[in-house]
Amino acid sequence: xxxxxxxxxxxxxxxxxxxxxxxxxxxxxxxxxxxxxxxxxxxxxxxxxxxxxxxxxxxxxxxxxxxxxxxxxxxxxxxxxxxxxxxxxxxxxxxxxxxxxxxxxxxxxxxxxxxxxxxxxxxxxxxxxxxxxxxxxxxxxxxxxxxxxxx
Amino acid sequence: xxxxxxxxxxxxxxxxxxxxxxxxxxxxxxxxxxxxxxxxxxxxxxxxxxxxxxxxxxxxxxxxxxxxxxxxxxxxxxxxxxxxxxxxxxxxxxxxxxxxxxxxxxxxxxxxxxxxxxxxxxxxxxxxxxxxxxxxxxxxxxxxxxxxxxx
Numbered sequence: 001x002x003x004x005x006x007x008x009x010x011x012x013x014x015x016x017x018x019x020x021x022x023x024x025x026x027x028x029x030x031x032x033x034x035x036x037x038x039x040x041x042x043x044x045x046x047x048x049x050x051x052x053x054x055x056x057x058x059x060x061x062x063x064x065x066x067x068x069x070x071x072x073x074x075x076x077x078x079x080x081x082x083x084x085x086x087x088x089x090x091x092x093x094x095x096x097x098x099x100x101x102x103x104x105x106x107x108x109x110x111x112x113x114x115x116x117x118x119x120x121x122x123x124x125x126x127x128x129x130x131x132x133x134x135x136x137x138x139x140x141x142x143x144x145x146x147x148x149x150x151x
Numbered sequence: 152x153x154x155x156x157x158x159x160x161x162x163x164x165x166x167x168x169x170x171x172x173x174x175x176x177x178x179x180x181x182x183x184x185x186x187x188x189x190x191x192x193x194x195x196x197x198x199x200x201x202x203x204x205x206x207x208x209x210x211x212x213x214x215x216x217x218x219x220x221x222x223x224x225x226x227x228x229x230x231x232x233x234x235x236x237x238x239x240x241x242x243x244x245x246x247x248x249x250x251x252x253x254x255x256x257x258x259x260x261x262x263x264x265x266x267x268x269x270x271x272x273x274x275x276x277x278x279x280x281x282x283x284x285x286x287x288x289x290x291x292x293x294x295x296x297x298x299x300x301x302x
Contacts, residue, residue, distance in 0.1 A: 089289065101163045110162055118281045143262065
């Protein structure tokens with residue numbers, strides 16, 4: 001985890017990046033979400049140094065994004081399983097993928113997110129709870145919410 | 152930019168993270184998107200080292216996420232303005248924020264994304280183009296797309 005990197009930021013995106021903003025974090029979570037990776041050896045298919053992988057997985061346990069299952073007697077058989085909090089990162093991974101598909105995939109998307117029950121294409125849609133679909137980022141503004149600390 | 156960090160990955164999310172996955176990158180983009188930050192001094196409200204800020208902004212220019220406007224004679228007046236490619240990162244920032252709001256904001260969301268024209272609450276919705284709304288990450292699977300290189 002990044003620790004106190006963004007400590008001056010009172011912002012949920014900054015807090016999220018403290019937990020998943022380091023190198024490889026979101027790709028490890030991607031593999032857990034969509035490739036069924038649970039064991040240490042599964043994640044080794046990422047071309048990632050073993051010490052970094054271990055640090056990331058331990059960090060995910062600590063921050064409640066994953067839980068460890070298995071026997072202490074057989075650490076090789078540990079499974080790292082996403083919690084609800086971890087699975088809830090799916091939209092972050094999909095949002096990054098969609099952006100990469102649109103801007104960084106000249107040969108077309110390397111992977112297609114599809115809906116298991118029907119095979120339909122998955123898309124993230126920015127919506128307004130009051131009036132419906134939002135088409136332009138310029139239509140979105142941020143105002144202080146209840147968790148904004150007044151200093 | 153992370154350069155070749157994820158070079159072994161044939162994945163749009165990994166490609167996206169090469170451009171926006173380093174520390175501070177997405178918070179700089181957040182401020183450009185939602186706080187109207189364009190000048191170097193605007194981004195200095197982030198508690199970020201000047202050399203890192205400069206490296207990030209230069210990287211965004213290089214990767215086409217921002218464009219520089221202004222006169223070379225007055226570099227202090229340069230503006231760093233998001234391109235379409237950069238503005239299209241809004242969903243990534245909103246997805247991170249929503250996750251942080253749900254899991255890391257015990258006092259409530261520090262900021263609220265609202266729809267400028269009507270004041271309604273902004274939400275990202277995961278949808279299936281065929282059958283509608285998707286409720287569980289487990290309903291989403293990835294299959295190879297046209298840009299998957301066969302080696």
